[in-house]
Amino acid sequence: MHKLFILLVGSLLVSNQALASDANQLAQDAVIVDTHIDAPTELLKEWRDLGIDTDREFDYPKARLGGLDVAFMSIYTSPGEDKKGKARQVANMQIDAIEALVQRHPDKFAILTSPNDIARLQAGGHVLLAYGMENGAPIGDDLSQLEKFHARGVRYITLAHSASNRISDSSYDRNHQWNGLSPFGEKVVAEMNRLGIMVDVSHLSDEAVIDALRVSRVPVIASHSGFRHFTPGFERNLSDELAKAIAKKGGVVQITFGVGFVNPKSAADLQTYFTESAALAKRNAEAKAAGKPLEDEEAFDKAWDANHPTPPTKIDAVLDQIDYAVKLIGIDHVGLGSDFDGVSGALPDKLKTVADYPNLVAGLQARGYKDEAIGKILGGNLLRVWAEIDAGKGGTR
Numbered sequence: 331m332h333k334l335f336i337l338l339v340g341s342l343l344v345s346n347q348a349l350a351s352d353a354n355q356l357a358q359d360a361v362i363v364d365t366h367i368d369a370p371t372e373l374l375k376e377w378r379d380l381g382i383d384t385d386r387e388f389d390y391p392k393a394r395l396g397g398l399d400v401a402f403m404s405i406y407t408s409p410g411e412d413k414k415g416k417a418r419q420v421a422n423m424q425i426d427a428i429e430a431l432v433q434r435h436p437d438k439f440a441i442l443t444s445p446n447d448i449a450r451l452q453a454g455g456h457v458l459l460a461y462g463m464e465n466g467a468p469i470g471d472d473l474s475q476l477e478k479f480h481a482r483g484v485r486y487i488t489l490a491h492s493a494s495n496r497i498s499d500s501s502y503d504r505n506h507q508w509n510g511l512s513p514f515g516e517k518v519v520a521e522m523n524r525l526g527i528m529v530d531v532s533h534l535s536d537e538a539v540i541d542a543l544r545v546s547r548v549p550v551i552a553s554h555s556g557f558r559h560f561t562p563g564f565e566r567n568l569s570d571e572l573a574k575a576i577a578k579k580g581g582v583v584q585i586t587f588g589v590g591f592v593n594p595k596s597a598a599d600l601q602t603y604f605t606e607s608a609a610l611a612k613r614n615a616e617a618k619a620a621g622k623p624l625e626d627e628e629a630f631d632k633a634w635d636a637n638h639p640t641p642p643t644k645i646d647a648v649l650d651q652i653d654y655a656v657k658l659i660g661i662d663h664v665g666l667g668s669d670f671d672g673v674s675g676a677l678p679d680k681l682k683t684v685a686d687y688p689n690l691v692a693g694l695q696a697r698g699y700k701d702e703a704i705g706k707i708l709g710g711n712l713l714r715v716w717a718e719i720d721a722g723k724g725g726t727r
């Protein structure tokens with residue numbers, strides 16, 4: 331009995347080890363594409379050399395450890411920067427910062443602007459950096475900016491972020507001024523189709539996602555979204571119907587890792603925060619107009635954070651999302667958009683940095699996913715959609 335127990339434990343250990351090294355190997359062999367990493371914003375806030383080991387969630391050594399091949403750098407601008415007329419400036423500075431990184435380490439990084447160049451540019455161990463613009467604010471009201479940002483390498487644009495803008499309504503903003511896309515936003519989508527820039531519907535209101543699907547001639551992506559199924563009422567995550575519509579059009583839903591999107595308690599807190607902080611902003615706007623003293627918005631945020639610590643969340647929360655997505659919309663329409671460096675470290679256990687994709691692979695293997703299916707999720711699906719849109723540019727399709 332005792333001996334049998336030891337034998338059993340021994341074989342379990344061996345199979346666990348085999349699983350782990352297998353997952354590592356698969357992560358190294360497969361093309362991993364992560365469509366949302368907020369390194370540029372963090373770089374501008376507090377600079378690091380991302381070519382060497384850092385305290386950031388994305389850097390070269392960690393990317394190599396995790397088997398990351400294509401990292402979409404998020405060119406993010408806030409509604410506040412838009413209001414101040416700074417969005418275009420900030421976006422260009424972030425692209426400059428990534429170009430400087432590549433120039434500093436031409437042996438480690440290369441800029442990727444077409445999925446056809448991956449094998450060639452990766453030679454010698456390069457991690458490839460692509461650009462996704464989060465918030466269409468830098469376009470302003472000038473369609474020709476799309477061509478300029480395309481020339482700088484931007485290959486997807488999240489039409490809006492946390493506030494309704496000139497292009498689209500946002501899921502976080504109770505003010506749905508357009509009930510979807512604006513008339514200008516429809517022109518933006520058409521021009522993005524023509525140029526070969528992917529339309530990203532993450533962050534949009536439901537009506538705006540429906541409009542984007544209607545207006546776009548080619549598949550659309552959700553660069554970093556979860557499923558509302560797990561977080562009832564949270565419009566930032568996709569409803570089953572919208573996810574199905576994205577898949578039906580040939581697109582892909584890139585599952586995001588942040589606790590705020592995959593943990594129901596955290597998502598509920600986030601919704602309450604948006605309601606309360608919007609109410610506070612409204613009170614302050616009224617007080618300002620009436621010449622009365624304002625409430626301290628920074629103090630409100632600080633107190634909120636102190637009272638709402640990140641709930642412990644297991645990697646299984648992300649695996650559950652992937653599983654649900656695969657069952658609902660099919661293995662060909664699911665991918666990864668982590669939001670590393672974008673959620674203040676509020677990430678599940680075992681999924682803390684770009685070194686951790688092998689843990690996700692091991693989790694998928696444990697749930698019965700075969701190598702081919704895992705390869706699709708890790709990057710194959712996104713690359714299929716990108717290649718289709720890249721090939722169709724020029725408005726000839």
Ligand SMILES: [Zn+2]
Pocket residue numbers: 464533554
């Ligand atoms: Zn985001």
